[in-house]
Amino acid sequence: MEMINVSIAVMAGTPTDTEMGVNLIKASSLSSQQIIPVSISKNPREQTLFQTRSYDERHAAIKKIVNVLKKKNVSYLFVYCNSLSSAIDFELLADTLNIPIVTPFMIYKDIAHHYQKVGVLTANAQGSAGIEKVMVHSNPKISVLTVANISWVEAVEKKLEPPKIILRYGLLETIAFFENNRTEAIIIGCTHFPYFLADYQKYTELPCIDAGEAMIETMIEYFKTTDKH
Structure with a gap:
């Protein structure tokens, strides 16, 4: 092209x-x-x-x-x-x-049609509510489980090493939460989070989706x- x-x-x-x-x-x-x-x-x-x-x-x-x-x-x-x-x-x-x-959010509308239950990582409650709203309106049968933590954003802003962010700021626990609740995928619902996405993905077989x-x-x-x- x-x-x-x-x-x-x-x-x-x-x-x-x-x-x-x-x-x-x-x-x-x-x-x-x-x-x-x-x-x-x-x-x-x-x-x-x-x-x-x-x-x-x-x-x-x-x-x-x-x-x-x-x-x-x-x-x-x-x-x-x-x-x-x-x-x-x-x-x-x-x-x-x-x-x-x-x-x-334009991307999440489409993603919602491919799953029945997803986990979402966000920066704050504003992001969580917005992503849940757009996905549920697109697919009323979907369940959206969210975890928000502005500390992850601040760690990225400080340019801490991705493995340290994963281990020190509770991100491993989010994987356990999503897996225990049988989500089918994890939405990376903050544009800061691709910074540590590759390392996060290493700890789970669930697809981690960046828009x-x-x-x-x-x-x-x-x-x-x-x-x-």
């Missing part, structure tokens, strides 16, 4: 997952002329505070940012943050502002559709 030249804004909760989103795009066939990183907050706890503000405040703040991005000729918005995707109705924003927006690559594929399809018009 030929490299596609588009202008993409990568929006995430903190500079760390924003950078991870940028790197994901750079490693794909989406070679944009310009990638604009947009971090909503300085750190994970500040981001959680933002996500727990009133919906009108959150929506107005993100809408203002997207309008500024459009003035910079941004063609697409890549929202690389699960809890932020839960805090904002990006589908409504995409329709209102007429800009294609890709979020992890990142599917988000890239969705972005490419969006571009193809838009390009035809």
Whole structure:
């Protein structure tokens, strides 16, 4: 496939997952002329505070940012943050502002049809609630078991070694919990967590699913559709 030249804004909760989103795009066939990183907050706890503000405040703040991005000729918005995707109705924003927006939640809608019971690792309760909502609405028969811990996010922000994060912050216990409850897969429901995903996967035969690559594929399809018009 030929490299596609588009202008993409990568929006995430903190500079760390924003950078991870940028790197994901750079490693794909989406070679944009310009990638604009947009971090909503300085750190994970500040981001959680933002996500727990009133919906009108959150929506107005993100809408203002997207309008500024459009003035910079941004063609697409890549929202690389699960809890932020839960805090904002990006589908409504995409329709209102007429800009294609890709979020992890678009991927979870499809994943939900393939399982009856899944485990989910998230950064905070905002992410947990949002992922459960989108999956249950997509598949009313699915059971969603979630474990949230902002300490995992902070450990990634500090760039601790992945094996140490797994062993010191209770992640092995989450595997035991999910396996004992007979989940069929584990959703990596925070964009910080691919940082330790390879090490986490070593401890379980359950498939650990990261939405990142599917988000890239969705972005490419969006571009193809838009390009035809």
